[in-house]
Amino acid sequence: MKLIAIEEHFLTKAVEDEWKNVADSDDPTHKLHVGEIGNRLHEIGDTRLRLMNETGVDVQVLSLTSPSLHNLGPNSVPLARVTNDYVAEIVRKTPERFQGLAALPMAVPNQAANELTRSVTQLGLKGAMVCGRTREKNLDHPDYWELFDCAQTLGVPLFIHPQIPQKAVRDVYYSGFDELTDLAFSTFGLGWHYEAGIQFVRLVLARVFDRFPKLQIILGHWGEVILFYTERLAALNRVTKLDKPFIDYIRQNLYVTASGMFSQSYLQRSVDIIGTDRILFSTDYPYQYRPGREARTFVEATNLSPEDKEKFSFANWERLTRVSTK
Numbered sequence: 513m514k515l516i517a518i519e520e521h522f523l524t525k526a527v528e529d530e531w532k533n534v535a536d537s538d539d540p541t542h543k544l545h546v547g548e549i550g551n552r553l554h555e556i557g558d559t560r561l562r563l564m565n566e567t568g569v570d571v572q573v574l575s576l577t578s579p580s581l582h583n584l585g586p587n588s589v590p591l592a593r594v595t596n597d598y599v600a601e602i603v604r605k606t607p608e609r610f611q612g613l614a615a616l617p618m619a620v621p622n623q624a625a626n627e628l629t630r631s632v633t634q635l636g637l638k639g640a641m642v643c644g645r646t647r648e649k650n651l652d653h654p655d656y657w658e659l660f661d662c663a664q665t666l667g668v669p670l671f672i673h674p675q676i677p678q679k680a681v682r683d684v685y686y687s688g689f690d691e692l693t694d695l696a697f698s699t700f701g702l703g704w705h706y707e708a709g710i711q712f713v714r715l716v717l718a719r720v721f722d723r724f725p726k727l728q729i730i731l732g733h734w735g736e737v738i739l740f741y742t743e744r745l746a747a748l749n750r751v752t753k754l755d756k757p758f759i760d761y762i763r764q765n766l767y768v769t770a771s772g773m774f775s776q777s778y779l780q781r782s783v784d785i786i787g788t789d790r791i792l793f794s795t796d797y798p799y800q801y802r803p804g805r806e807a808r809t810f811v812e813a814t815n816l817s818p819e820d821k822e823k824f825s826f827a828n829w830e831r832l833t834r835v836s837t838k
Contacts, residue, residue, distance in 0.1 A: 589623050639671065643673050
């Protein structure tokens with residue numbers, strides 16, 4: 513059974529250098545990209561392929577790691593082109609092992625849709641990964657509605673990946689311990705996941721899906737908390753003026769993926785809420801890489817039917833990203 517992992521990251525020296533030159537000096541995310549993880553982010557070749565084979569992954573869908581190009585300025589436009597060209601060339605050389613998601617110049621909103629169109633129709637990428645908020649501008653800001661229209665028209669998904677909360681939020685909620693604990697708490701410990709989930713909730717409340725009903729969003733880590741709070745989110749129905757109940761947007765506009773959280777109970781909870789047609793597989797390489805065939809073993813050990821295992825492993829992704837450029 514083919515196993516496609518859809519949230520598998522990379523980093524280029526050009527992006528890393530631009531982070532150092534331009535990005536907010538208060539953003540400590542770069543401290544997570546060091547040592548073996550840093551080396552694996554930069555390498556897309558024999559080592560990565562060997563580790564894919566070891567864990568049982570047939571295809572990685574490559575995406576630029578967080579915070580992508582969100583905290584940059586106008587230089588993000590040419591940098592997005594260079595980065596997406598780089599991914600497309602890797603896919604062209606090894607299409608049986610790699611696919612790609614575009615990085616977009618979100619700091620220059622009127623160029624984001626153009627780069628998504630180029631990446632999909634000319635480069636063959638499968639959609640885009642965005643990191644929610646761009647500095648102080650949330651993803652539901654009207655500046656990004658052209659991007660949502662473009663993604664809906666192209667029929668490709670937008671993956672909302674976590675990024676670190678802004679400093680003011682970190683200072684209030686994620687500080688007071690040692691430096692490393694503060695960083696972990698505000699990122700992979702918890703902060704990333706609330707940050708990404710809230711961006712999806714904001715899209716619903718801003719009526720983005722009322723305007724673009726076919727727009728499809730992906731959230732990692734089994735839905736970035738929100739699937740586990742669907743009962744509370746449903747209470748928003750009483751005060752909002754949405755076209756549909758909140759749960760309908762979750763079931764019609766959202767896909768979720770594992771992101772290396774190989775939990776059978778989380779998988780079952782996700783299936784109970786959104787069904788087997790909206791679950792996707794991923795390992796979150798290299799952050800969650802573990803030796804052995806754990807990825808494939810996790811899939812094989814599920815209580816899903818053979819048909820639903822195929823949906824989870826590859827079929828849902830292939831259906832979601834079937835691209836038409838007519």
